[in-house]
Amino acid sequence: MPYNSLSLKFSISQTTASFVELKVIISIPSETTAFVLPSSYSFNLPAFPNKQVVCVTEYASSSTNRQIGCTGVGALTTGVVYYVGWKMFFPYDNYYPPVNCSKFGLLTVYTTTTIGSSSYAYYLGRGDSFLSYLKSSAQFVVMGRNSSYINYMTTFPSVNLVVITSDFQ
Numbered sequence: 629m630p631y632n633s634l635s636l637k638f639s640i641s642q643t644t645a646s647f648v649e650l651k652v653i654i655s656i657p658s659e660t661t662a663f664v665l666p667s668s669y670s671f672n673l674p675a676f677p678n679k680q681v682v683c684v685t686e687y688a689s690s691s692t693n694r695q696i697g698c699t700g701v702g703a704l705t706t707g708v709v710y711y712v713g714w715k716m717f718f719p720y721d722n723y724y725p726p727v728n729c730s731k732f733g734l735l736t737v738y739t740t741t742t743i744g745s746s747s748y749a750y751y752l753g754r755g756d757s758f759l760s761y762l763k764s765s766a767q768f769v770v771m772g773r774n775s776s777y778i779n780y781m782t783t784f785p786s787v788n789l790v791v792i793t794s795d796f797q
Contacts, residue, residue, distance in 0.1 A: 631665055635713035636733055643705050648739050649676040650701040653686075654712060655734040657727055660691045661719045668715035669696075676702040683712060691727050704737070 636654055644650060652673060656664070669683040679700035687693040698712060 631668070631715040631717050633713065633715055635670075635711050636735060637709055637711045638735055639709050640704050640706060640737075644703050644737075646703040648703075649679070650704065651738045651740055652698040652701055652712065653736040653738065654696040654698075655731045655736075656685075656694050656696060656716070657692050657729055657732055658694060658716070659719055659727055660689070662691075662694075663688065663717055664696065665715040665717070668713075670711075670713040671698065672711055673698055674702040674704070676700050683714075699740075701737075 664685045666685070671681060671683060673681045675681050679702075681698055681700045683696055683698040686695050686697045696712065696714060704710065
């Protein structure tokens with residue numbers, strides 16, 4: 629199978645904070661049967677302290693949302709040219725309907741937020757056993773099963789919600 633070697637190079641205009649972990653996303657919309665060779669990633673992204681940079685294909689089965697996500701990224705510095713490289717297979721021998729590839733190579737850098745002990749985290753939709761576990765710990769305050777806590781949450785400038793989708797199915 630012929631693989632295409634691709635590489636995205638970029639630099640930033642302002643150094644990021646050393647205490648903020650980053651995630652780098654590269655959009656790679658392509659035919660449904662196209663794929664990235666998993667062991668082919670190469671990069672020079674700096675690692676966040678006590679972490680390592682890991683790049684994976686996200687939304688691999690989606691032709692429009694497929695992307696490369698690199699987690700565990702540390703501070704990015706101005707004046708440095710960073711790159712992420714990968715090998716990708718494109719099916720040239722079959723006809724596929726056109727895919728909008730205008731965002732191929734679109735780079736987005738996100739900050740990751742860690743919920744620390746001084747933050748507020750609200751767990752919605754969890755079962756009784758999980759609520760009992762939270763009540764048994766002095767680190768958590770369980771507000772109960774009424775809607776008043778939603779109004780209470782609006783009093784904070786930002787709120788971290790931890791939700792498991794299976795609790796709402």
